[in-house]
Amino acid sequence: xxxxxxxxxxxxRDDALLILDTAEELARVADRPxxxxxxxxxxxxxxxxxxxxxxxxxxxxxxxxxxxxxxINFSAKGSSVAKGESLRDTALTLEAMxxxxxxxxxxxxxxxxxxxxxxxxxxxxxxxxTHEHPTQALxxxxxxxxxLRPCEAGxxxxxxxxxxxxxxxxxxxxxxxxxxxxxxxxxxxxxxxxEVTLVAPPTLLPLAVGSWPCEAAYDLDAVLPKSDVVMMLxxxxxxxxxxxxxxxxxxxxRYGLDATRMxxxxxxxxxxxxxxxxxxxxIAAEVADSARSTIVEQVANGVSVRMAVLYLxxxxxxxxxxxxxxxxxxxxxxxxxxGR
Amino acid sequence: xxxxxxxxxxxxxxxxxxxxxxxxxxxxxxxxxxxxxIGRALSRIxxxxxxxxxxxxxxVLLGIPTRGVPLARRLAGRAAHYEGHAVPCGxxxxxxxxxxxxxxxxxxxxxxxxxxEGIDGKTVVLVDDVLYSGRTVRAALDALHDLGRPxxxxxxxxxxxxxxxxxxxxxxxxxxxxxxxxxxxxxxxxEVDGExxxxxxxxxxxxxxxxxxxxxxxxxxxxxxxxx
Numbered sequence: 001x002x003x004x005x006x007x008x009x010x011x012x013r014d015d016a017l018l019i020l021d022t023a024e025e026l027a028r029v030a031d032r033p034x035x036x037x038x039x040x041x042x043x044x045x046x047x048x049x050x051x052x053x054x055x056x057x058x059x060x061x062x063x064x065x066x067x068x069x070x071x072i073n074f075s076a077k078g079s080s081v082a083k084g085e086s087l088r089d090t091a092l093t094l095e096a097m098x099x100x101x102x103x104x105x106x107x108x109x110x111x112x113x114x115x116x117x118x119x120x121x122x123x124x125x126x127x128x129x130t131h132e133h134p135t136q137a138l139x140x141x142x143x144x145x146x147x148l149r150p151c152e153a154g155x156x157x158x159x160x161x162x163x164x165x166x167x168x169x170x171x172x173x174x175x176x177x178x179x180x181x182x183x184x185x186x187x188x189x190x191x192x193x194x195e196v197t198l199v200a201p202p203t204l205l206p207l208a209v210g211s212w213p214c215e216a217a218y219d220l221d222a223v224l225p226k227s228d229v230v231m232m233l234x235x236x237x238x239x240x241x242x243x244x245x246x247x248x249x250x251x252x253x254r255y256g257l258d259a260t261r262m263x264x265x266x267x268x269x270x271x272x273x274x275x276x277x278x279x280x281x282x283i284a285a286e287v288a289d290s291a292r293s294t295i296v297e298q299v300a301n302g303v304s305v306r307m308a309v310l311y312l313x314x315x316x317x318x319x320x321x322x323x324x325x326x327x328x329x330x331x332x333x334x335x336x337x338x339g340r
Numbered sequence: 341x342x343x344x345x346x347x348x349x350x351x352x353x354x355x356x357x358x359x360x361x362x363x364x365x366x367x368x369x370x371x372x373x374x375x376x377x378i379g380r381a382l383s384r385i386x387x388x389x390x391x392x393x394x395x396x397x398x399x400v401l402l403g404i405p406t407r408g409v410p411l412a413r414r415l416a417g418r419a420a421h422y423e424g425h426a427v428p429c430g431x432x433x434x435x436x437x438x439x440x441x442x443x444x445x446x447x448x449x450x451x452x453x454x455x456x457e458g459i460d461g462k463t464v465v466l467v468d469d470v471l472y473s474g475r476t477v478r479a480a481l482d483a484l485h486d487l488g489r490p491x492x493x494x495x496x497x498x499x500x501x502x503x504x505x506x507x508x509x510x511x512x513x514x515x516x517x518x519x520x521x522x523x524x525x526x527x528x529x530x531e532v533d534g535e536x537x538x539x540x541x542x543x544x545x546x547x548x549x550x551x552x553x554x555x556x557x558x559x560x561x562x563x564x565x566x567x568x
Contacts, residue, residue, distance in 0.1 A: 018448060021448065021449075022448060023451050025449040025450070025451060025452070026431065026449070028452060032487060033488075034486040034487075036438070036486070037436040037486075038437060038482070039435070039436040039437075039441065223452075291473065311436075311446060312446045313446070314446075315436075315441055315442075315446040316441060316442065316444055316445040316446030316447065317443050317444050317445060318444055
């Protein structure tokens with residue numbers, strides 16, 4: 001793994017599986033009476049949030065605290081950013097205070113990438129503009145794997161086990177154009193072997209979608225029966241500068257997931273949403289609260305996945321030339337040159 | 341001066357399965373235990389556990405991944421066979437509690453799986469393949485502390501190779517193996533490696549990846565940053 005997690009597209013299949021397997025073990029910590037591990041004691045994680053967020057920021061905070069790291073929350077409101085401080089100066093200030101990792105959310109696409117060039121600690125992208133949101137994609141993949149390939153043999157429609165998502169059909173529906181979640185998910189799910197179909201009105205599909213490793217479709221009703229997973233995206237009206245569809249009601253009629261549409265899905269299929277939801281726009285309340293919905297589960301899984309990312313980025317030594325994955329086996333004589 | 345971060349296990353959690361005994365890096369290696377001897381040692385340990393714990397009435401066997409887990413299962417199977425009742429057994433991953441985490445890249449985690457009855461008030465017998473510096477066992481005691489409150493903790497190992505760096509000793513030992521710190525002890529188990537054997541090799545030869553650790557990791561006393 002790299003030192004930073006800026007983009008889901010930079011993860012190899014082995015990296016992704018290492019994160020998911022690690023998250024699987026760390027998820028068990030949540031069931032224990034003492035939900036804490038000493039691993040990151042004495043390390044500092046800064047949550048640098050230039051955009052509003054509840055679940056992502058809290059999730060990173062809980063994850064870091066479960067690993068015993070110290071957490072500093074920084075939001076642009078009420079900070080020197082309001083006085084005109086630049087991202088770089090803010091980052092260097094935090095670095096001077098000894099941040100081992102910076103979790104950044106920013107309105108500008110590429111902010112995390114720039115930050116990674118400025119600070120010596122690890123940078124974790126928690127959403128940059130309409131670019132990427134890699135930990136969301138990881139927790140979505142983790143949720144899909146847990147639901148469709150349960151570790152305990154039996155129930156699921158796919159073979160049990162920890163493997164990847166080969167052959168799982170995922171429909172990502174809605175405002176793909178403005179969605180960093182969709183971009184990260186397309187990249188990660190593709191690396192894990194899933195077949196992704198984007199479903200959206202033509203105005204809400206990016207022009208370059210033809211070059212992405214996925215299919216695109218306009219008709220939700222035709223895609224649903226062939227989907228194991230349907231992921232609904234929020235209509236991001238705060239990022240919309242033009243009229244992308246005639247009315248919310250029309251969007252909802254054609255691309256919203258209601259109970260009638262949900263009935264088109266295969267029996268084992270699950271419904272996901274990265275949150276926050278607009279109930280009644282892209283997803284009906286009865287669907288969001290149904291047994292197929294994994295929305296609350298996704299939040300819980302988010303903590304496990306972020307613990308795994310923090311552990312894998314911060315838990316070991318910094319050996320830039322070596323890969324964290326496929327760690328060679330330990331031996332009885334550790335450093336034999338030292339045997340004097 | 342020896343680095344204070346010595347592993348006390350012949351094989352670690354999460355790594356890829358090792359190459360067979362014919363691997364080039366271990367040209368001068370000796371088999372010190374054959375499958376039958378391993379079997380007899382485990383039978384004896386199982387008897388000793390039963391003897392010292394009144395028939396293993398309140399015993400939980402916890403194997404430390406990777407190779408402690410199949411060993412714990414074998415001991416549980418033998419104890420159940422001798423005594424006629426099942427002996428609960430599970431696994432305890434200690435990776436997150438190690439004191440040498442910061443010396444190498446983050447490693448994959450093993451599984452912690454406690455038997456459903458838990459460990460509160462039980463006699464926990466930790467099971468590992470090789471006892472060396474004692475640091476793994478220290479990490480295991482810490483990990484246990486977060487999981488419950490056993491009434492006693494004991495330690496069973498297949499091989500004790502000496503060179504302790506902490507005040508820790510095993511209650512049940514399969515074989516005491518006098519070694520030099522230059523030597524490598526490897527335990528192979530059929531569940532993991534396809535065969536049962538204990539090997540001792542002269543030293544890791546240059547070119548073995550395990551010798552290629554980062555220079556920073558070789559600093560003497562480099563481990564003290566782990567857990568003050």
